[in-house]
Amino acid sequence: MSLRLLALAAxxxxxxxxxxxxxGAMPSISMPRLEKPAxxxxxASLKGKVVYVDFWASWCVPCRISMPALDAxxxxxxxxxxxxxGINKDATTGDAERFLKRVPVGFxxxxxxxxxxxxxFDVKTMPSGYLVDRKGVVRHVHxxxxxxxxAALDAEVGKLLAEKP
Amino acid sequence: MRAWVxxxxxxxxxxxxxxxxxxxxxxRPDMALDAxxxxxxxxxxxxxxxxxxxxxxSVGGGGCGCN
Numbered sequence: 001m002s003l004r005l006l007a008l009a010a011x012x013x014x015x016x017x018x019x020x021x022x023x024g025a026m027p028s029i030s031m032p033r034l035e036k037p038a039x040x041x042x043x044a045s046l047k048g049k050v051v052y053v054d055f056w057a058s059w060c061v062p063c064r065i066s067m068p069a070l071d072a073x074x075x076x077x078x079x080x081x082x083x084x085x086g087i088n089k090d091a092t093t094g095d096a097e098r099f100l101k102r103v104p105v106g107f108x109x110x111x112x113x114x115x116x117x118x119x120x121f122d123v124k125t126m127p128s129g130y131l132v133d134r135k136g137v138v139r140h141v142h143x144x145x146x147x148x149x150x151a152a153l154d155a156e157v158g159k160l161l162a163e164k165p
Numbered sequence: 166m167r168a169w170v171x172x173x174x175x176x177x178x179x180x181x182x183x184x185x186x187x188x189x190x191x192x193r194p195d196m197a198l199d200a201x202x203x204x205x206x207x208x209x210x211x212x213x214x215x216x217x218x219x220x221x222x223s224v225g226g227g228g229c230g231c232n
Binding site for chain 2: 090124
């Protein structure tokens with residue numbers, strides 16, 4: 001009997017937290033900033049804005065398309081209340097810095113060395129992006145990134161910004 | 166006793182699942198199967214010529230037998 005319980009416990013332990021899908025709430029977590037690790041950045045501080053939370057890394061090939069696209073998107077919509085948060089998943093900060101020298105971006109960048117954020121969102125693919133409305137509800141999830149994703153995202157952000165808070 | 170054996174077996178498992186966001190470790194150059202792709206190709210070329218084993222490791226071209 002105890003053996004069966006043990007096997008069950010082992011199986012349950014193998015399953016991570018449920019993935020964040022459209023309709024779910026944005027996990028309320030805080031992470032150190034990539035450039036200033038002493039300073040923490042809380043996702044909750046962006047409540048009231050339309051937010052795109054993006055998991056990226058220097059080793060992630062589609063991120064070479066997504067990072068400049070997201071930078072342009074934030075520049076286009078930031079006056080209307082849109083913000084992008086890039087959560088870095090590199091093994092070392094040096095790798096991220098090297099990537100950012102080639103692809104500089106202006107949005108908020110945070111580190112997630114402890115995998116806390118990746119586990120909270122249960123990231124299935126790199127890159128993964130979560131578009132959150134002004135109330136903190138996840139409305140669209142983008143797994144992977146192509147030029148079509150960038151166009152779709154632009155339209156989605158425009159729609160969410162037009163919604164009244 | 167059986168439970169302890171099960172615990173020991175679970176603890177001994179050498180494989181760990183790698184989450185998609187942990188692949189930075191797999192992307193390291195020293196994790197590549199062939200550390201130097203150019204050298205690997207040259208070695209394969211020599212090997213296939215010496216052993217008359219063209220296509221033994223991987224097939225180049227579309228099957229025309231001309232390379």
